[in-house]
Amino acid sequence: MLLIGVNRSPYTRRVAITLKAYDVAFEQRDLSGFANRAEVRTSNPLGRIPALVLGSGETLIDSSAIVDHLDETYGGDRPLTPATGAERRAVLRIAALMMGACDKGLQAAYTRNHTPPEKIHQPWIDDCNAQVMNALAALDAMVDPAAPYLLLGRLTQADITAFVAERLARGIGLDTDARTPRLRALTKKLLEEPPFRSTEP
Ligand SMILES: N[C@@H](CCC(=O)N[C@@H](CS)C(=O)NCC(=O)O)C(=O)O
Known part of the structure; x- marks a missing residue:
């Protein structure tokens, strides 16, 4: 593969x-x-x-x-995205929110990197970044600091997408330490696990 x-x-x-x-x-x-x-x-x-x-x-x-x-x-009987029902919907909702945040963060980055400086429209970049932060803030409010994972008491695709979206947000200069501290603490914890650590760029 x-x-x-x-x-x-x-x-x-x-x-x-x-x-x-x-x-x-x-x-x-x-x-x-x-x-x-x-x-x-x-x-x-x-x-x-x-x-x-x-x-x-x-x-x-x-x-x-x-x-x-x-x-x-x-995935056997414990796929990272549950196969059916309310648990599946909950994981897919977070995954959609986080993938959407990545899409918006990259739109901001692409505008900055692929547009001649005199044509950059800063309000558009600010709007994209605000959408990223709003999505991350919504997730931050769902994080239980005492729980190891976001949902179901186990690793799911919700954690994986949250991890990559938070990482991207920091990469484009958004201060997740200050603005989404519970999400940031979760991603630090996840980074200790081999699938996350071994894929560091
Ligand atoms: N919805 C796609 C998005 C993939 C995507 O946008 N990849 C970026 C890299 S982060 C890319 O290849 N961009 C080049 C381009 O859009 O031309 C997915 O989930 O795989």
């Missing part, structure tokens, strides 16, 4: 953490969606990371579709 993408991408790292949490052996090709666009396009015509090439040669794209496949294949 081959994971295509760099772990500084929150979407790629989400998949890498999920593979490690399921103890699945894989190789990784550290390609960036921008710097290695032509090579990435051989796996994903859209030119985005991550992609996961299965042993059969089939290639999966988009982190949500990839982790869905990993749940189905390796």
Whole structure:
């Protein structure tokens, strides 16, 4: 199995953490969606990371579709996203919130990095960053500091997506220590676990 993408991408790292949490052996090709666009396009015509090439040669794209496949294949009766019901909805809600926060954080970063300086519209960047912080603040309010994980008393895709979104927020200069301290404490705790630690970029 081959994971295509760099772990500084929150979407790629989400998949890498999920593979490690399921103890699945894989190789990784550290390609960036921008710097290695032509090579990435051989796996994903859209030119985005991550992609996961299965042993059969089939290639999966988009982190949500990839982790869905990993749940189905390796999750047994305790998949990282529960298969049905209220528990599934709760995990998917947090995952959607956190992936949306990543989308908005990257829109802000792309605007800054791919727009000529005189054309940068700072209010747009501020608005994206505010959406990121609002999503993280909503999650911060759900964190029980005494609990090891966000939901169900065990590691779920909610924790993994929260971890990568909080990491991205810090990467784009948002002060999660001050503004979402419970979420920050959770991600520090998660970083002590091998799937998180071993995927540090
Ligand atoms: N919804 C996708 C988003 C993937 C994505 O936006 N990846 C970024 C890297 S962080 C990328 O490849 N960007 C290059 C581009 O959009 O051209 C997922 O969950 O996998």
